[in-house]
Structure formats: structure tokens, C-alpha cells
Amino acid sequence: MNSKAPLYQVIADTIKERIAAGIYKPGEKIPPIRCLTESFGVNKATVHKAFGCLKSEGLIENRVGSGSYVRFPEKIQTTPHLFDFRTDYLNEHFFPYRQAQSIFNELFEKEKAHALAPTPVEGDPELLRVLSGRYHLPVERMLIISGAQQGLDLVSKVFAAKISESILFENPTYPGAISLFRARHFVPLEEDGPDLTELDQRLTGPVRLFYTMPSVHNPTGISYSNAKKEALARRAREHSFYIIEDDYLGELKPPELRLVDIEPRHTIHIKSFAQTTLAGIRLGLMVVPEALYAQFLFAKFSSDITSSGLLQKFLREFLKNGLYARHIETLRRKTLNRRRRLQSLIEQFPFLSATPEQFGYSLWLKTSIALNLPHELWCRGEEFSFDPAYKPFIRLTFMHMDDATFIQALDYLHALLVRCGTPHPL
């Protein structure tokens, strides 16, 4: 702390440090002004000024009539570094755009203006049928959404009342869910799923939802064992809570048992196509328990009426003629290949270690030394967790660069890491 700084700055810095250290946690109230005037021995105006600084930095927020609170991190991805190990979208060049072009063309040829006609709220009936067949999911409880994030948003609408008090998360977890749901309650994630002892302790409270990515977890890349899936499903049944099964990249693995198969009455299943196709096509599907279907349909309607019918028809044709299946096959090979190359680079550096058995577009690493590197090159562990234990972790995504850039990026990364510490002799 700078002792020559004005008093209000000293107070602001102190509060900032306490937030960074997790003493004041996101969503928690910070001590009221009158307490701080006492403990710092200053007047109200000084504390007000300190609060003003913290607010303008986006660290705290006012709630009318209730005081100041530590803000949840509301990160929107910023412009990434030249070599982008942050973005978890697919590079556009991996997508068969020529075939996409043909499909759009044929749609207008065959359906004429009808290609642009409205679809029902739940989605294009034939797309629903095709998806039901491919993913063995019941068509009568399915709805089309504009990507997985919208699926989570609909959950937040249907379970609006006090949701942040009654939803559990894996630690670490997807930041988009943390900020949307204002996550407060976490269960540690082990290499095969959640820590069941900790989960059981949490279940003594008022739990209505558990958010999980059991197949290709973000950011860790792990998947649940079947035993842990069964254990989680049993608890959902016994304690009457819903599992949100976010299947955002499960397709990159061979087919697995899903929670929606084990416990359909307590599982809200969300599958994204924004991640396996391209960001230009923002679609996903959702299967919800029968008792909730009408509420989800209405939540979708009041969010954006329905997802673009044209894009739905495109996805339908892309699936029907087998192009999607072929695309996923290519993607699996490509992902595996890049993962291996990145892994063998990482293995040269003794201060980096990766948990085994990861899938998906990223590599989750632990560093045993501080890496003083460009800030936005990759995602840091603290973007996925409030727990200081995850500070030494980083997530490197590797599918957003084209082939030439990826090769250069590996060289760049190697050079950077050499600066941080000596590599193993090759």
C-alpha cells in the first residue's frame, strides 16, 4: 500500500485486497459505511469516495436500500492475443462452408419463401424429429434454443426465486454459469466427478438444482465415471432436485451414459451446437422433465419468441444428409491431433502438469511457478473458480486458430515458457 496516497485511496486499496483475498466474496455485502468510518478512523465522505473508486472499477455495486456488495465477475471475452489460446469456439476454417452454402441454396430452391417462415416456439418439427433420432432423446419434451447459454438462461427464468441460494456448482466451473446464476455454492470436482461427501453435506440445505458438465467438463476436460453419475442421479431422486446436464462437447467422445438416460425426471439436458458448428449458427437443444415443459416453453417464448427458423432448417438438412456426423468425425481427429502436439510441448516443462484423460478443445494445466506472461493469452484458473486453490491453473484452448497460426503459436508458446523456466533436455 502506498502510504503517500490519499486516505480514500488507501481505504479503496484495502477493500480491493480483501476482495482479492476472498475475505469479501462475490455477492456478499461489504461492511456498511458507518463501520468503515470507525475502523479506519475517517469521516463518511472519505469512505464514500473510496466506494466511488471501487464502483468505477466495477468491483462493487450498490443495491438500493441495502448497501454495497462485491460484484460478480461479469467477463465478456475481450479481444484476444494474436495467438489465441483463450477462445473455445471452433476455427471457422474447420467447417465445411461450401456445403453450408449449398444447403442454404437448396433450401431457398425447394422451400422458396417458406424457408423464412416462422417456426413453432419449440422449434422446427422436422429438426426436432431428426435430433430425437440422432441423440435418442424424446421429441415431446425437446425444444430448440439459441445455444447452451440460452438454455441456462431459461433455467434461471423458470427457477427465478432465490436461485443463487439453491443451486450447486462444480468447483471449478463455466464462468458464464457463475455470472448468470450468481453462483455461491460449490462442490469440489475430483477426477471422476464431484466429491460425494461434500455433495452430501451441501444437500442438507435447500438445493433445487445442480449444474454439471459430466462429459468433457469445462475447464478441466474430465468426464464423470458411471458410478458418480449413478450416485448423483440417486441423490437427485432422493432429494428431489434437478440436474442441469450441460452436454456442450460430449460428442467429441464415444457415446456415454448420460444423466438424462439414468434419471430423466430430474434432468434438464442441454446440448449446444454453437460449439460443434460455428458461432454464426447459434443453436442448441434442450430436453426437460415433463412437469417443467410448459414453463420452459413459455420462458423461451418470452425470451425471443423462437430461434431463427432459417438456421433451424439449415441444421436439419446438415444433420439429415450425414454432413454433421462426418464433420464431428473430422473434428475428433483434429482435436486429438492438436491435443497431442500441445501436450508434448507442455511435457518439456517440469513446472507444468496436466490431469490425465482430458477431452475437448482445451488443455487444463497446473503451474508450479508464477508465469509472468501476456494476460489474455489463455484463461486463468480464477476465471473458473473463486477458490484460491485454482489460481495456479490455466486453460489453453487450441481449436480457434487455423493450422498455420497454430504451428506458429506452438513456437511462440515454447519461447515464452523457456523464458519462465528451463525445459527438460530434449
Place this chain on the structure above:
Amino acid sequence: MNSKAPLYQVIADTIKERIAAGIYKPGEKIPPIRCLTESFGVNKATVHKAFGCLKSEGLIENRVGSGSYVRFPEKIQTTPHLFDFRTDYLNEHFFPYRQAQSIFNELFEKEKAHALAPTPVEGDPELLRVLSGRYHLPVERMLIISGAQQGLDLVSKVFAAKISESILFENPTYPGAISLFRARHFVPLEEDGPDLTELDQRLTGPVRLFYTMPSVHNPTGISYSNAKKEALARRAREHSFYIIEDDYLGELKPPELRLVDIEPRHTIHIKSFAQTTLAGIRLGLMVVPEALYAQFLFAKFSSDITSSGLLQKFLREFLKNGLYARHIETLRRKTLNRRRRLQSLIEQFPFLSATPEQFGYSLWLKTSIALNLPHELWCRGEEFSFDPAYKPFIRLTFMHMDDATFIQALDYLHALLVRCGTPHPL
């Protein structure tokens, strides 16, 4: 009431009648079970059973720990009648689909896979620039949304806390806004805008938002006078509330003074393209006050990351090459022509009257006799208002049918109305 019906049914019917009569209003608590056991002289189980009936009919809902409430009407448009005077989307055949096809084709030719690349959260930069030019709106406070309904949904996120207590609506108003915001407070709409005396009375309460469609109002088709716009803007400034200016069809009129022009610091401006293009392309724009921009951007991000980049690029090209402007011209002519034909049909029936100076895709009528007609043929006044004064109103939309169907539909409507009452001699 059926005196031979079981007791629980009698109680259910009585409550139903009270809801219909507006004694128990949407969103209001209905008397607790113990009160009803007393007033009906029955036991708890009977009242429970009556509540069960009302719940299964969707008339009431439970809130945990708080009792039973009258539900808000959560209408999702049902399958319309053969002759559809309900749907307010454009018929797909009015849209130049061949030109749409060419634009998609050219996009893939020129941009290749990049046509499907991600866009920033706020939207495609060039689309933003083009829209800013066409609509004279500041690009730095604009974001692209997936239709006007999403714009409203973002408002409900940004102003989440107790929003239904602090938002005013026109009476009547758009049902999608009523159910999304759980509307409770209304200001009567006159032929040139809101009743200012009533508005001023409402402004003594905690008002943060006023939702309005000042140009081509839904369902009445009227527009505000400039004097009323100025008066509303002045109040927003003085009482520090935000106007939500839903400009969903204003383009069908010659350019007018907008609230966003008069009072940009207190106006959230929403413009839909889903209504002027087709439902297959679900896009809109939103301009928000500078102080709120970051919050809206984050609300958009956590709703669905961003609107489809491909559709944004399509709209950009459609605007850039003048096709959109030409399409709107055609639309204006076509709308005017159909309105005139419908109006001269209506004028034959003395029990029907229309307020003058309506624009848009619909005709708002008052009936002086009960029309015993197919239920879903058109929208009834009560879909737009809780006020019994609007029960004798109907809204007929006339742009969702193709030309041949529209002609048949006029004949059908004429025959139906003749059955209801004698027409004027021709």
C-alpha cells in the same frame, strides 16, 4: 353455478368467476385456505381440491411459503384458424426470397467460412454502422438483439429487482410485455398518447420504467402526438425514469420525432426487424443510455452470447444494397391497400367501429354486440388488457395471409358478420 356439482367444484367455479370479474387480479394473492374454509363452511381438504382444479387449469399458481396467486396470462400463440386474423407476422410471400438467396450465396462466395465466424457481443460492426446511418442512431450505444422481445427481456434482466412494481404500461398494451414483466400498473391510452393526469398520479409512486409503443401502437394502431411525446420525455427527465420506446412497426409511417431523439438519456429504444422482414430472420436493434450500456451488453452476453453472425451479415447486405428500403416501400403500399379493403367491409356493419388514424398490420375495432364467433379467428381485447372496458374490442391482423387467402378471408368474414347482425344496405 351448478348446484348439483361437488362442493370443491362449486368453490373452484366461484373463484374462477372472481378471477374473470377482476376481483382477484393477475399476480395477486388469493385468500388463504383457512379463510376460504371459513367463508364456504367446508373443510381444508375440499378447498385443497378446489385449488387443485384451478391449478391444473392454469388459473392459479403456488409460490413456496407464500400461498396461491392468480396467474398471469402466459399465452403462446396457438394454431390459428384457416383464415388467420391473429398472427402479426408478415406473410412470407411478401419477402423477396430470391434476393435473400442471392445475398446468402454472395456472402459465402465473398467471405467463405468467415460468413459463419463469431461476431462481437454487441453485433457485426458493419451492420451497426449501416443501421446507425439509416436510423440516425448513435453506433456507440447500439446493440443487435434477436428481435424486440429479446430487447424487453434484456430490460427485465437489467432492472430485475421488483420490476413489476416500478414499471408502467399503456392500457391496452402488448401481451408479451404484460407476461414478461408481470405488469400491474397501467396508464389509460388516449387517441394521441397516454392520459397525462393519470400518468402524473402514477408518478407519485416508485416508477423506474414506462413501456410504450408511441409510433404504431399495438394493438390500437395509434401514434402519439408530438405534444404527448414531449410531455412524456419531460416527465422522464424530471422523475428520472426510463422510457422503453418499442418501435416495432414505426417504419410503416413517414419518419416521426422519436423519444430517443427528444430524451436520449432516458430512453431505451428498441427496433424490431422480425416484424418487417420475416420470422426466419429474428433480429432487432437496441439503443440504450450510456450509463446502462455495459449492463445491457452483459445481459445480452448472458442471454445467448450474441445473435447469429450469419443472419446479421445477411441483414447488413440487405440494407446496404437498398433492398430493405425498397421492401419497406412495397410493404407500406400493400398494408394501406389491405387496410382500406378491410375497413370498407367493417363499415358495412353498424355494430363495429374503428378508431381513426391507425397504422400497421392490424385493425382495432370496438363491437357493440356480442360476437359469437370462432374463438381463435382474431385477438380479443382482453388479451391486451385486464380492464373489462376492453372486452368489446377485437384486433384483426391482415398481413399474414397471402393474396388469394386474404380475398377468401374477407368473404368468410363478411358471411360471419352477417350472421351476427344486419349490415348497412350496400
